[in-house]
Amino acid sequence: MKLSVDLQKRLSANFALDVKFSIPAGVTILFGASGSGKTTLLRCVAGLLRPDSGQIKIGDQILFDSDTRVDVPVRERKIGFLFQNLALFPHLSVAKNIEYGLDGCERTPAQQLTENILESFRISALRNHKPNEISGGERQRVALARALVTDPRVLMLDEPLSALDYPTQSQIIEDLRAWNAARDIPILYVTHSQREVFALGERVISLENGKILSQGTPQDVLEAPTHESLAQLAGFENFFDATVVSISNDSGTMLCRLNGATTEVEVPLSRVEVGSKIRIAIRAGDIIIAGEFPRALSARNIVPARIISLRREGTMVIAEIDAGRSFEVHLTPGACESLGLKPEQQVWLVIKTHSWRLVAARMVSVRQR
Amino acid sequence: MDWSAILLSLKLSSVVCGFLLLIGTPIAYWVTFSRWRWKFLVESVVALPIVLPPTVLGFYVLVGIGSQSPIGRAWAAWSGHGLAFTFEGLVIASFLYSLPFAVQPMTVAFSQVEHQLIEASSVLGASRLRTFIRIILPLSRNGVITATVLSFAHTMGEFGVVLMVGGNIPGVTRTVSIAIYDQVQSLDYAAANRTAWLLLLFSFAVLSVVYGLNRKSLAVWPLQR
Missing domain, CATH: 3.40.50.300 (P-loop containing nucleotide triphosphate hydrolases)
Structure with a gap:
């Protein structure tokens, strides 16, 4: 049936x-x-x-x-x-x-x-x-x-x-x-x-x-x-408009700059050209905060940033972090404590390339009919 | 005490009330659920007796059922006597006069039944009639009781229409309100007072029932989600 x-x-x-x-x-x-x-x-x-x-x-x-x-x-x-x-x-x-x-x-x-x-x-x-x-x-x-x-x-x-x-x-x-x-x-x-x-x-x-x-x-x-x-x-908290800076076909990645900032991040390759305007998203739980500059790491994006605010919500700490653009990052209260995080502190955001998602702009819908 | 007048009034009210429930319920259902654009015209006609002087209504009913009218002639051919100044004529006039008091409380009650319950009933395979009998009517119980009580009491107390259509024939068309009028006319104030007291107590009891019920229905309503 x-x-x-x-x-x-x-x-x-x-x-x-x-x-x-x-x-x-x-x-x-x-x-x-x-x-x-x-x-x-x-x-x-x-x-x-x-x-x-x-x-x-x-x-x-x-x-x-x-x-x-x-x-x-x-x-x-x-x-x-x-x-x-x-x-x-x-x-x-x-x-x-x-x-x-x-x-x-x-x-x-x-x-x-x-x-x-x-x-x-x-x-x-x-x-x-x-x-x-x-x-x-x-x-x-x-x-x-x-x-x-x-x-x-x-x-x-x-x-x-x-x-x-x-x-x-x-x-x-x-x-x-x-x-x-x-x-x-x-x-x-x-x-x-x-x-x-x-x-x-x-x-x-x-x-x-x-x-x-x-x-x-x-x-x-x-x-x-x-x-x-x-x-x-589906629970993606962070959205950014970005511009493609360079494309690496060999590694299947591309570099893009967040609009309104100098921050550049590596994201998975997609069918776009250098200079294309794209929109990328990442879950707040997929971002790692490092208290000092991390070395010998597989993650390709290590972005210097500054903590703006921290607030506790249930069993989670929600951090607002300025890395050229404002990021929302979720971490456990324990992690927050052991790193001794507090507002105004200098940190690094660590993001794996493949945690980034490319999302189409809202109105461009690919109809499946 | 003019017991024959009181008995006649009770009989008239019961018969009229029965017809009102029988015919007023489908009218109320239609008024509640119809989407016809000219529905308001029907609503206005049903509500007319509220604003019309009883003499006007009585006059037209008298003309309408008189021996010259088609209805009067058809009735005379069937039953052997005319409608005017008979109990049957009184029933017709009282039915029209009390119609809004039966239809309006039921319309209000029907429209307060949560629409989703009616939809749920039809999704479960119930016909409109079954939905009405098993869902709408039980959930409108207080509205139906209000309609019954109000139309009964309203018929009990009417005067102008009865006088126009029924006249004043003891045991046939002389209802309790006419009896009081008669007693006053013949300066028998004591008798008028006794009858009037009875009617006053009756009306008070009826209204207490109606308002008591409606207060309860409002208190119960929000629990029904």
Whole structure:
């Protein structure tokens, strides 16, 4: 079973969704900042929102086709949908919530199915409770069970775990995996949490401003982000505009100067020319601070710098450092202490060439259509 | 105490209230969920009795159901007697007169049901009717009770419309408010006072129920996320 989507939907003068993709069975993550069109996309597929044009298919069955004027009503689409706020029916018990979608079933099998799913999601004890009498994680399980018990052909989850703590998240993710091992249906999972992407996703589709930015494995999309917006979501703190100074084809590197500074850094080679304007990014955790000039080191970038400020945030120290341009560097409190770092101190930033990422400017999007 | 008038009023109110729930509920549903651009015209018509003098409404109902009108003639052909100055005529007039008091509380209640719950219901395969019966109606319980109580009480206390359409026939169209008017006309202030007291207590009890319920519904509402 495969979900194929090709749809266009204009929501306002400056926002339109325009996507084309198809996903096989298994979990596909829909990744993107808020306002990128993730929820709109899910609503169109579920039939809660009518696309302006396009076609939506599950396997060979057409759910929507603007050319032939097919528009299967929501209630006949057999799509599981987990809403961001869960939308549990407040006046019905947990068991009644779950049974709600089994209206077409005979009474006894419906109760049996409900019992089974209560069991497998470990919520049997809550059967007679109302949704406002149980915890957030339990509510999430109930909502998931309610969507799954109807045996949907496609499952869509709109940031289902964003409000939960990490252990609860992992448990629910495991439950979902176990469930889908037997069913093997396409699951479209919206999130903007990297952790969920790596924990769940076999594929990632990243969305920006209503368009697909890139798609592939989580590693492809998040570890080597080719777009600044994605890089920001994937946790890159430092971005610099730079100009290519020289290119070394032999070593596969190039030297570039940070705009507005004399600082030069070595970055991985890319298909640009000397003089090209590029944009480079680096994670704050990938930069090493040295208290004195380091020798005999493989890292190619050793940049003299000065500490501007240090602030503790949880188990991490965030340093703001001036190396021609301002860098954000993350280090542990222990490292900070043993180096005796303090503001105004002279230090060196050590950066491996391949820690740098080249990112395309925000608006230059390479559409994969 | 004019017990026949009180009984008649109770009977009239019950019958009218039944019809209002039966017909007012679909109207309220339509008013809440329709996206028709001229919807406001229907809303205005439903709300007219709030601002219209009862005599005006009564006059047009009287003309509308009179022996000259198509409705009056059809009714006469079917039942053998006219509508004007009968209990049935009174039911029609009271129904129209109390319609906004049934439709408006239900419209408010229906529109306060979280939209996502309605969407969740249809994603789970429920038809509109099933969604209405299993989700919207139970979550609008207080609104429906308010509508019932208000339309019952409003019918109980009406005067002008009844006088115009029903006249003053003891046991047929002489309701409790007309009885009070009669008692005052015949200078029997003591009897008028007793009847009026009864109506006053009744109205107070009804309003207490309505406001008590609505206060509770507001306190409960934010818990429902």
